[in-house]
Amino acid sequence: MKLDAIVNQPTIETARFVLRPLRRSDQGLIDFCAGQKDLARMTTSIPHPLPPGATEAYITRTHAEDRIEDVWAMDGSAEGQSEVMGVISLTRVDEGRVEVGYWVGPAFWNTGIASEAVRALIAANPLNSKSVFASVFQDNPASARVLTNCGFQYLGDAENFSVARNAAVATWTYSLKLD
Numbered sequence: 116m117k118l119d120a121i122v123n124q125p126t127i128e129t130a131r132f133v134l135r136p137l138r139r140s141d142q143g144l145i146d147f148c149a150g151q152k153d154l155a156r157m158t159t160s161i162p163h164p165l166p167p168g169a170t171e172a173y174i175t176r177t178h179a180e181d182r183i184e185d186v187w188a189m190d191g192s193a194e195g196q197s198e199v200m201g202v203i204s205l206t207r208v209d210e211g212r213v214e215v216g217y218w219v220g221p222a223f224w225n226t227g228i229a230s231e232a233v234r235a236l237i238a239a240n241p242l243n244s245k246s247v248f249a250s251v252f253q254d255n256p257a258s259a260r261v262l263t264n265c266g267f268q269y270l271g272d273a274e275n276f277s278v279a280r281n282a283a284v285a286t287w288t289y290s291l292k293l294d
Contacts, residue, residue, distance in 0.1 A: 122136035122137075122177065122178055124136050124185045124187070124241060125239065125241050127187070127235050127236065127239045127241070128235075129231050129232065129234075129235045130231070131191060131194055131196075131228070131231060132189050132190055132191040132193070132194065132196065132200060132228070132231075132232075133190050133193065134187035134188070134189060134190070134203060134232060134235060134236060135187055135188055135190050136177065136178075136185075136186070136187060136188075137174050137177045137178075137186055137187070137188050137202070138174075138188075139171075139174055140198075141174065141188055141198065141199050142170045142171055142174060144197060144198060144199035144220075145170045145173070145174075145199055145202070146165060146170045147220075148199065148201070148218070148220035148221070149161050149165055149170065149218070150163070150164065150165040151220075151221055152279070153221060154218055154220070154221055155278075155279035156277065156279045156280055157218065157252060157255045157258065158216075158218055158277070158278075158279065159275045159276060159277055159278065160278055161218075161278065161279055162278045162279055163278075163279040183206060183207045184204050184205065184206040184207070185204060185205050185241065185242065186202060186203070186204040187202070187203050187204070187232075187236070188201075188202055189201040189202065189203060189219070189228060189232050197220070197222075197223075199220070200219060200220055200222075200223045200228055201217060201218055201219035201220055201223060201228055201229065201232065202217065202218055203215065203216070203217040203229075203232045203233065203236055204216045204217070205236065205241070205242055205244070205247075207242065208248065211243075211244055211245035211246065212244065212245065212246050212247075212248065213242055213244045213246075213247055213248070214247070214248045214249060214250075215233060215236065215237075215247050215248070215249045216249070217229050217232060217233065217258075217261075224257070225257065229258070229261045230260075230261045230264050230265060233261055233262070233265045234265050237265060237266075237291065237293070240293060244293055245292070245293055245294045246290055246291065246292050246293060246294075247267075247290065247291045247293065248270075248288065248289065248290050249262050249267060249288070249289045249290075250273065250275060250286040250287065250288045250289070251286060251287055251289075252275075252277070252284045252285070252286055253272075253284075253285040253286060253287055254284075254285075259287055259289075262289045263289070265291070266291055267289035267290060267291045268289060268290055268291065269287060269288075269289055270288040270289060270290050271287075271288055272285060272286065272287060272288070273285075273286050273288050274286060
């Protein structure tokens with residue numbers, strides 16, 4: 116049995132949950148949430164159906180020392196909620212620039228979890244970033260509201276490929292300066 120790697124990223128507390136590095140024990144809950152078509156369709160990288168081993172490989176990548184993406188689980192277990200209500204990440208794009216990405220399990224949609232996670236991650240600024248970018252699919256206005264509620268400014272329209280949709284999808288792109 117493999118033990119969880121010690122990941123050099125902080126745990127960040129919010130009022131309702133903590134953001135913590137992923138653990139191998141998160142696999143089942145991530146499989147359950149990410150395996151839902153409605154969630155996968157709103158991401159660029161989650162395939163649907165979710166193939167066997169995909170989540171295990173994802174968690175393994177988040178533990179790699181040379182990773183370019185830091186990933187946190189939105190863990191509400193201290194408040195009687197799920198250990199994985201969603202996932203949020205920061206991907207290093209360039210010196211001082213990161214891209215934030217997130218998904219929330221459908222059981223927690225429209226509860227403010229994503230906004231709380233984004234605010235907490237921005238406030239902690241664990242990678243000492245100068246600016247943060249994000250993009251959301253144009254047919255996902257709830258994710259766009261998360262970004263604007265957290266102070267992000269609209270930059271423009273673009274397209275990103277969605278694995279679950281097997282298509283390029285129109286996006287809105289946002290940025291937030293931290294310095």
